[in-house]
Amino acid sequence: DAGVIQSPRHEVTEMGQEVTLRCKPISGHNSLFWYRQTMMRGLELLIYFNNNVPIDDSGMPEDRFSAKMPNASFSTLKIQPSEPRDSAVYFCASRQGQGWGEQYFGPGTRLTVT
Amino acid sequence: DQQVKQNSPSLSVQEGRISILNCDYTNSMFDYFLWYKKYPAEGPTFLISISSIKDKNEDGRFTVFLNKSAKHLSLHIVPSQPGDSAVYFCYAGGTSYGKLTFGQGTILTVHP
Numbered sequence: 001d002a003g004v005i006q007s008p009r010h011e012v013t014e015m016g017q018e019v020t021l022r023c024k025p026i027s028g029h030n031s032l033f034w035y036r037q038t039m040m041r042g043l044e045l046l047i048y049f050n051n052n053v054p055i056d057d058s059g060m061p062e063d064r065f066s067a068k069m070p071n072a073s074f075s076t077l078k079i080q081p082s083e084p085r086d087s088a089v090y091f092c093a094s095r096q097g098q099g100w101g102e103q104y105f106g107p108g109t110r111l112t113v114t
Numbered sequence: 115d116q117q118v119k120q121n122s123p124s125l126s127v128q129e130g131r132i133s134i135l136n137c138d139y140t141n142s143m144f145d146y147f148l149w150y151k152k153y154p155a156e157g158p159t160f161l162i163s164i165s166s167i168k169d170k171n172e173d174g175r176f177t178v179f180l181n182k183s184a185k186h187l188s189l190h191i192v193p194s195q196p197g198d199s200a201v202y203f204c205y206a207g208g209t210s211y212g213k214l215t216f217g218q219g220t221i222l223t224v225h226p
Contacts, residue, residue, distance in 0.1 A: 004157070033214070042218035043158070043203060091157050102148065105157030 004106035006092050012112045018080040021109045024073055025094030033103060034067055034077050035091040043091070049075065050098045082113045117141045118206045120217035127224050133191040135220050137204030140185060144206040144215075149178060149189050152201040152219070161202075162189070194224045 005024040013019055025032050034046040047057040052069045060067070064083070069075040079086055089110050093103040119138045127133045137147075145166040150158035164171040164178045164187065171178050177190045191198055204217035 035216075043216035045214050045216070048214065093157070102160040102163070105150075105159065107155070107157050 006106035016081045021077040023075045023092030029094035033093040037089045118215045118217040124221040130193045133194040135189040143208040148205040150203045
């Protein structure tokens with residue numbers, strides 16, 4: 001298996017622009033997680049899907065952020081409009097099952113908003 | 115409110131010695147804990163886990179200890195190797211509490 005795939009790997013955009021990050025989980029995994037890593041706050045869970053349904057989105061910072069999972073093999077995280085403080089590395093992770101256990105992380109998308 | 119804290123932002127150890135990374139948590143509903151390792155420009159990778167029914171779990175050079183009364187866990191790496199140099203994240207969750215929480219991370223540097 002190719003592992004969790006994220007695209008793009010790097011994104012540079014101007015403040016006010018829409019940004020869409022993409023994730024393909026490992027085939028057969030039914031839980032998907034979006035995280036954000038910053039120097040100040042470390043790794044934060046933004047949203048968690050199970051069987052394509054959002055289970056916990058309490059980590060989504062504000063209405064500018066939205067996430068979708070239209071099917072088991074694809075998810076998007078959208079920021080509209082983007083702001084410089086959104087600059088961070090965004091990770092997608094997936095795992096099989098809803099309970100606890102190991103998550104498999106993608107390589108991350110480094111977002112820079114100027 | 116930081117429910118999982120790794121109070122040491124960095125740790126430097128000589129090759130062959132023991133590395134001890136610490137993690138404290140405040141939420142008594144956490145009942146499983148994982149350690150992840152992260153190299154630059156890569157996503158975190160799973161290292162070792164422990165559930166609250168145990169106080170120790172060992173996997174090769176890596177051992178995790180859990181002290182529930184102190185709400186403290188630690189990761190021991192013996193012997194430390196230069197390839198262990200990475201950022202280590204402590205991760206906590208609860209089977210009856212949905213919040214999954216990472217610590218801030220500790221940068222481990224193992225010198226040859």
